[in-house]
Amino acid sequence: xxxxxxxxxxxxxxxxxxxxxxxxxxxxxxxxxxxxxxxxxxxxxxxxxxxxxxxxxxxxxxxxxxxxxxxxxxxxxxxxxxxxxxxxxxxxxxxxxxxxxxxxxxxxxxxxxxxxxxxxxxxxxxxxxxxxxxxxxxxxxxxxxxxxxxxxxxxxxxxxxxxxxxxxxxxxxxxxxxxxxxxxxxxxxxxxxxxxxxxxxxxxxxxxxxxxxxxxxxxxxxxxxxxxxxxxxxxxxxxxxxxxxxxxxxxxxxxxxxxxxxxxxxxxxxxxxxxxxxxxxxxxxxxxxxxxxxxxxxxxxxxxxxxxxxxxxxxxxxxxxxxxxxxxxxxxxxxxxxxxxxxxxxxxxxxxxxxxxxxxxxx
Amino acid sequence: xxxxxxxxxxxxxxxxxxxxxxxxxxxxxxxxxxxxxxxxxxxxxxxxxxxxxxxxxxxxxxxxxxxxxxxxxxxxxxxxxxxxxxxxxxxxxxxxxxxxxxxxxxxxxxxxxxxxxxxxxxxxxxxxxxxxxxxxxxxxxxxxxxxxxxxxxxxxxxxxxxxxxxxxxxxxxxxxxxxxxxxxxxxxxxxxxxxxxxxxxxxxxxxxxxxxxxxxxxxxxxxxxxxxxxxxxxxxxxxxxxxxxxxxxxxxxxxxxxxxxxxxxxxxxxxxxxxxxxxxxxxxxxxxxxxxxxxxxxxxxxxxxxxxxxxxxxxxxxxxxxxxxxxxxxxxxxxxxxxxxxxxxxxxxxxxxxxxxxxxxxx
Numbered sequence: 020x021x022x023x024x025x026x027x028x029x030x031x032x033x034x035x036x037x038x039x040x041x042x043x044x045x046x047x048x049x050x051x052x053x054x055x056x057x058x059x060x061x062x063x064x065x066x067x068x069x070x071x072x073x074x075x076x077x078x079x080x081x082x083x084x085x086x087x088x089x090x091x092x093x094x095x096x097x098x099x100x101x102x103x104x105x106x107x108x109x110x111x112x113x114x115x116x117x118x119x120x121x122x123x124x125x126x127x128x129x130x131x132x133x134x135x136x137x138x139x140x141x142x143x144x145x146x147x148x149x150x151x152x153x154x155x156x157x158x159x160x161x162x163x164x165x166x167x168x169x170x171x172x173x174x175x176x177x178x179x180x181x182x183x184x185x186x187x188x189x190x191x192x193x194x195x196x197x198x199x200x201x202x203x204x205x206x207x208x209x210x211x212x213x214x215x216x217x218x219x220x221x222x223x224x225x226x227x228x229x230x231x232x233x234x235x236x237x238x239x240x241x242x243x244x245x246x247x248x249x250x251x252x253x254x255x256x257x258x259x260x261x262x263x264x265x266x267x268x269x270x271x272x273x274x275x276x277x278x279x280x281x282x283x284x285x286x287x288x289x290x291x292x293x294x295x296x297x298x299x300x301x302x303x304x305x306x307x308x309x310x311x312x313x314x315x316x317x318x319x320x321x322x323x324x325x326x327x328x329x330x331x332x333x334x335x336x337x338x339x340x341x342x343x344x345x346x347x348x349x350x351x352x353x354x355x356x357x358x359x360x361x362x363x364x365x366x367x368x369x370x371x372x373x374x375x376x377x378x379x380x381x382x
Numbered sequence: 383x384x385x386x387x388x389x390x391x392x393x394x395x396x397x398x399x400x401x402x403x404x405x406x407x408x409x410x411x412x413x414x415x416x417x418x419x420x421x422x423x424x425x426x427x428x429x430x431x432x433x434x435x436x437x438x439x440x441x442x443x444x445x446x447x448x449x450x451x452x453x454x455x456x457x458x459x460x461x462x463x464x465x466x467x468x469x470x471x472x473x474x475x476x477x478x479x480x481x482x483x484x485x486x487x488x489x490x491x492x493x494x495x496x497x498x499x500x501x502x503x504x505x506x507x508x509x510x511x512x513x514x515x516x517x518x519x520x521x522x523x524x525x526x527x528x529x530x531x532x533x534x535x536x537x538x539x540x541x542x543x544x545x546x547x548x549x550x551x552x553x554x555x556x557x558x559x560x561x562x563x564x565x566x567x568x569x570x571x572x573x574x575x576x577x578x579x580x581x582x583x584x585x586x587x588x589x590x591x592x593x594x595x596x597x598x599x600x601x602x603x604x605x606x607x608x609x610x611x612x613x614x615x616x617x618x619x620x621x622x623x624x625x626x627x628x629x630x631x632x633x634x635x636x637x638x639x640x641x642x643x644x645x646x647x648x649x650x651x652x653x654x655x656x657x658x659x660x661x662x663x664x665x666x667x668x669x670x671x672x673x674x675x676x677x678x679x680x681x682x683x684x685x686x687x688x689x690x691x692x693x694x695x696x697x698x699x700x701x702x703x704x705x706x707x708x709x710x711x712x713x714x715x716x717x718x719x720x721x722x723x724x725x726x727x728x729x730x731x732x733x734x735x736x737x738x739x740x741x742x743x744x745x
Binding site for chain 2: 160161162174177178209211218219245246247248249250251259261262263265266267268269270271272273274275276277278280282294295296297
């Protein structure tokens with residue numbers, strides 16, 4: 020059978036790394052099947068050991084829309100990014116990113132080692148001109164009508180200066196437009212208090228830079244927000260450095276998981292509460308779906324000349340399916356070209372500002 | 383009636399700021415009454431406008447164990463700490479801290495402006511010798527048998543270097559012993575990954591410093607932990623800088639509140655789910671109590687020559703009662719003397735280490 024991945028004007032081609040996740044290639048293929056079931060226009064290039072992948076793809080009924088690309092090496096969760104850059108050219112992860120670089124696929128999806136994926140992506144896809152640090156954006160369950168907020172950076176880098184935070188604001192606003200379909204996203208800068216005199220010096224400078232560019236970049240800047248605002252409807256995009264964002268993301272997930280487990284215990288407590296659980300099953304499933312981290316699985320690398328979706332390492336078929344659906348939506352919307360255009364326009368504006376903008380930079 | 387606050391060998395005297403909380407003096411007095419109901423050995427010095435407080439105390443039946451100290455000024459939530467230090471000597475907050483400094487009360491409790499309370503406490507109570515930055519420790523609902531973990535710093539300062547983090551580990555371990563009754567607490571250092579090569583430089587140095595002192599300070603060091611571990615049973619004490627800790631704390635609270643609200647919606651969804659809610663009422667109340675931020679209300683300032691409990695600004699009677707009970711427990715255990723002794727011992731150990739320990743400091 021002829022692989023159809025690279026061809027066809029009405030098909031979106033996604034490049035998928037079969038290896039490196041905790042649950043192995045079988046979970047990845049099951050996630051692909053789940054996502055493909057509802058998106059007839061998607062095709063795949065799947066990277067990994069061909070002899071292992073072929074039977075999985077055949078059994079899943081995906082052989083008419085999947086090209087398997089043999090890559091024997093696997094990036095382990097414990098591999099250091101620097102090692103992978105030196106010796107990882109035969110890995111499924113490298114091959115997966117390479118297909119996007121070569122223009123064969125629109126978006127890459129991997130559930131492997133985040134540091135290694137970021138390193139390979141940065142080296143092979145390069146940064147968008149004008150972006151110093153790429154960022155990882157995640158979706159966060161919220162009180163907003165769409166059900167989600169965007170937060171970045173959640174772990175691409177462990178630091179960010181004022182210019183990086185400005186770029187995160189621009190990239191996050193673009194992502195909210197493409198990923199959440201918002202016309203005019205509200206962007207907030209994460210701090211320890213909403214008063215303007217609080218927080219680190221670089222946050223105050225970033226506050227002024229973002230406030231100045233917001234009207235011309237078609238988003239609203241709501242100023243400083245706090246941790247409690249991350250799931251709120253005060254804001255659509257939360258901007259922060261990758262250390263703080265990563266801690267917040269994992270804290271939120273840990274809290275949600277704890278409450279879900281305690282809720283389960285509460286319902287098993289007595290025969291009356293077990294009966295209640297049966298009666299409330301539909302409502303509880305709806306809640307579960309709303310706060311299940313698997314449903315919002317997929318961090319997106321922003322700031323590179325090519326889109327990469329990082330799925331959770333422990334993702335199962337449901338989680339991988341969510342990541343693939345997100346990749347499909349971003350590919351369809353021509354998201355990455357929009358980000359590049361927005362960053363270029365903002366940099367042009369800042370250059371026009373001239374010395375005015377340097378006041379902020381020097382503070 | 384003669385005030386009994388300052389006297390009696392079997393009474394613990396707490397100094398309580400009646401003003402500055404969002405719900406006013408009435409909520410504070412109601413919280414005192416709630417806490418006193420279960421702790422016959424507690425007495426109060428209450429600070430605020432005497433004419434407003436007298437009728438509240440009489441109505442609450444607390445006049446036999448409360449001395450009212452007239453202080454007309456109120457610190458507002460919007461006041462800058464520097465303003466309060468210059469012009470706040472007539473405020474209830476100042477008077478509240480002053481009673482601890484003078485040795486009239488063991489522990490101060492306030493639900494006012496955190497920055498101002500920290501500033502007054504630092505100036506009037508001074509730092510324990512050997513402590514550079516005081517910290518705020520909070521209790522966090524967790525999977526541990528006791529139901530809670532300790533995290534610090536959650537907002538006393540916005541930065542912390544390796545030596546500060548080491549002191550937080552020592553102070554947090556002491557707090558877990560006194561506040562949670564643990565013999566040998568497990569301490570973890572918050573980072574973006576548990577691998578040793580990840581994270582900021584000062585965290586790697588702090589990791590080595592804490593690892594070296596743990597065996598001699600009678601706690602176990604579990605190394606780096608992530609945001610998801612904060613509510614886990616892997617660890618009892620989570621050490622981090624005040625910026626990250628504050629964001630994590632508020633993120634956790636925001637997530638818990640969102641889920642609670644969504645759960646409420648789920649149960650109102652249909653007549654079947656409304657019936658289920660009635661049947662599960664007891665179990666749900668138990669869950670509610672477990673994850674209710676009001677039940678763990680009370681951040682403790684550590685590192686000062688005197689203990690200060692900061693209640694949430696929006697605390698109601700339940701929240702204030704929780705803060706007062708915590709203050710009582712700490713006062714009873716002679717907590718602050720233990721912290722001072724531990725820090726002094728650790729500093730002596732580090733001095734003995736000599737140049738060996740400086741290797742860490744220079745990295």
